[in-house]
Amino acid sequence: xxxxxxxxxxxxxxxxGRAFGWCILILTFSVSxxxxxxxxxxxxxxxxxxxxVQMYGALFLMAGPYALAQDVHVRSDxxxxxxxxxxxxxxxxxxYITFFFPGMLALFWFGAEIASDSWRYQEVSWNSPARIQVYxxxxxxxxxxxxMIIQGIAECMRCWLAFRNQAWPERVEDVMETEQQLIKGSMxxxxxxxx
Numbered sequence: 011x012x013x014x015x016x017x018x019x020x021x022x023x024x025x026x027g028r029a030f031g032w033c034i035l036i037l038t039f040s041v042s043x044x045x046x047x048x049x050x051x052x053x054x055x056x057x058x059x060x061x062x063v064q065m066y067g068a069l070f071l072m073a074g075p076y077a078l079a080q081d082v083h084v085r086s087d088x089x090x091x092x093x094x095x096x097x098x099x100x101x102x103x104x105x106y107i108t109f110f111f112p113g114m115l116a117l118f119w120f121g122a123e124i125a126s127d128s129w130r131y132q133e134v135s136w137n138s139p140a141r142i143q144v145y146x147x148x149x150x151x152x153x154x155x156x157x158m159i160i161q162g163i164a165e166c167m168r169c170w171l172a173f174r175n176q177a178w179p180e181r182v183e184d185v186m187e188t189e190q191q192l193i194k195g196s197m198x199x200x201x202x203x204x205x
Contacts, residue, residue: 012167013179019164020079020182027076033069037062057140064147071154075161080184099172106166118155125149
């Protein structure tokens with residue numbers, strides 16, 4: 011049952027990450043368009059910069075739960091990876107409770123205040139004459155906090171299972187980087203180490 015809950019939460023984080031991954035395509039097209047009209051046609055836009063900032067911010071915020079679900083956040087694990095799984099799980103659990111959840115609760119709480127104020131004032135960007143609305147974007151701040159908290163609960167459940175079973179539960183896999191694919195491809199069935 012616990013594994014089903016963990017995988018359901020991971021699937022949610024993956025779905026959100028994939029959905030907001032389209033921001034990369036929008037960013038690419040908008041930057042290309044802006045460069046073309048600015049330097050070829052000598053007619054820069056007034057909206058492109060603001061839109062690019064909002065797309066990048068949305069991508070950054072919503073990639074957090076995805077990265078946590080895929081265990082791809084940067085970490086220094088020189089000593090950690092040498093420890094027994096029970097110790098790893100205990101350390102992770104302690105760090106989630108002590109640092110992660112207070113930080114994500116603060117992101118949600120203060121993000122909700124920022125988003126609420128932005129909606130009340132119908133806030134617009136001051137970076138350009140286009141005056142693009144930013145209250146939609148600022149709503150993503152508390153949403154990202156909630157999604158990170160939900161994924162953090164799944165990670166704590168994963169720690170509990172690893173501590174109990176002395177083996178990390180499998181993650182829901184999504185795309186892998188090339189070097190990970192190469193490492194996985196060089197393993198024989200049943201082997202734990204690459205050849």
